[in-house]
Amino acid sequence: MxxxxxxxxxxxxxxxxxxxxxxxxxxxxxxxxxxxxxxxxxxxxxxxxxxxxxxxxxxxxxxxxxxxxxxxxxxxxxxxxxxxxxxxxxxxxxxxxxxxxxxxxxxxxxxxxxxxxxxxxxxxxxxxxxxxxxxxGEYASSEYKMCLTKKALDGESMHIQGIGSLIKLRLATSEDAAEIDSQTSVYFGKPLNEIDGEDVNVVNMDKEVNMDKEDIENPLIQQGNNFISYMALLKEKIIGKIHISIINKEGFMYGFGVLPVFRGKGYGREVLLATLDILKEKRADNIFLEVDSQNKNAIRLYESCGFEEVAVMDYYVIT
The missing domain is CATH 3.40.630.30 (Gcn5-related N-acetyltransferase (GNAT))
Structure with a gap:
């Protein structure tokens, strides 16, 4: 240059x-x-x-x-x-x-x-x-980087009958932009609340994800594998969201959350495991996410799904 x-x-x-x-x-x-x-x-x-x-x-x-x-x-x-x-x-x-x-x-x-x-x-x-x-600089907080273990990455998808059949993911479109921004404010505009860590029930992603050409080509929401947004649905009602990306065969999950009124029912776990299925289908060699070190419920959820801590990022306030 x-x-x-x-x-x-x-x-x-x-x-x-x-x-x-x-x-x-x-x-x-x-x-x-x-x-x-x-x-x-x-x-x-x-x-x-x-x-x-x-x-x-x-x-x-x-x-x-x-x-x-x-x-x-x-x-x-x-x-x-x-x-x-x-x-x-x-x-x-x-x-x-x-x-x-x-x-x-x-x-x-x-x-x-x-x-x-x-x-x-x-x-x-x-x-x-x-x-x-x-x-x-003064210490403010820490964030864990977690990676899906090799055993969990190579293992079979967990499909359990029950509420999993009620949850599905669909690709976000430009019409979801306002909802995505609103949920982002709920999850990250203030201290993170508990995510969800109840019993495991998983969506069969082969049938639930509709890959519309319009969705994939929408530059505001989808950018190939570099940035993909999904809306989590319960009986066609949006209850959460999650974003993924795949760079050099490394998958990332972020912006994950379930709206407060739907927490405590196992839906968050469903969204997480369904998203892991998508990343595995896209041939991600490694899958990562990041979580606030104080968000103990979320950490327990991630660990129960096969994630482990691989690095710690500290944040310092500069005056």
């Missing part, structure tokens, strides 16, 4: 080459340091298309001799806080690269928003924690 050496580029969105560079840098950092980096590249790309507002996110890239060695992303998902996360190539650390990115990014987000700023850091990343401490 840019032909400059040793420079910082600020971008309102990343093109395909930028995305590839950031992913490659992330892979190097993961390989050498074994840390969890939450960059939200695909979510940000989808949100840009949905909101048509480039100011929601800003990207900062540090190039040395035309090679990307540093990255910092600013995310504003429309809540009460702005999230920042990033990385520096292991061979280029202790040169002040991330501090330079941070100071430039700070000036930019302060110009655009007065929202609280949260810095994300892997629980085991000592250098990242040292930097956050140096800028006065």
């Amino acid at each position: 840019d032909s400059y050496n040793n420079t910082i580029c600020m971008k309102l969105k990343l093109n395909d080459k930028d995305n590839e560079d950031v992913r490659n840098l992330c892979a190097v950092c993961n390989e050498k340091r074994k840390i969890y980096l939450k960059l939200e590249l695909d979510i940000k790309r989808w949100q840009r298309k949905k909101n048509k507002n480039d100011e929601y996110f800003v990207e900062f890239l540090y190039y040395e001799n035309k090679i990307l060695v540093g990255y910092l992303g600013v995310c504003d998902f429309g809540g009460n806080s702005v999230e920042i996360s990033g990385m520096v190539h292991p061979d280029f650390r202790r040169k002040g690269i991330f501090r330079k990115l941070y100071l430039i990014a700070k000036e930019e987000w302060q110009r655009k928003s007065k929202a609280e700023v949260l810095a994300l850091c892997d629980h085991t990343a000592t250098s990242g924690l040292a930097f956050i401490n140096s800028i006065g």
Whole structure:
């Protein structure tokens, strides 16, 4: 992209080459340091298309001799806080690269928003924690990244007769956009409530999912395997939602919830297991989700379905 050496580029969105560079840098950092980096590249790309507002996110890239060695992303998902996360190539650390990115990014987000700023850091990343401490970060919360175990991934789908026959998933359409936004506010606009962890009953997804061409082509809701939204139905009434994506054969589940009035009946478990069936059918080699460390009921539900904790992401308030 840019032909400059040793420079910082600020971008309102990343093109395909930028995305590839950031992913490659992330892979190097993961390989050498074994840390969890939450960059939200695909979510940000989808949100840009949905909101048509480039100011929601800003990207900062540090190039040395035309090679990307540093990255910092600013995310504003429309809540009460702005999230920042990033990385520096292991061979280029202790040169002040991330501090330079941070100071430039700070000036930019302060110009655009007065929202609280949260810095994300892997629980085991000592250098990242040292930097956050140096800028006065205060611990706020933690989030677990969980992965479906190999045994559960390779196992047979659990289809139990009962309420499972009443629950089905369908692809979301543009007509569901307002309902999705409303449910997102219920689930994540305030502290998470208990999700649902009762007896297991599972939908047979071979019969329940209707893959309409109109749904798949709708750019606001579906983007191939990169972002797919499903509405959870009970007797044709919407009771919840869930989103999935598959990137490089890795499946992700997020935005999952059941409306409060329908909780405590096992429906949440049905939605979760049905979604796992979809991801397995799409040949996901690994399946991940993230959950607040304080949401004990949700964690028990996920563990009962075969998920286990693989990483911890800490959030720090930056003053």
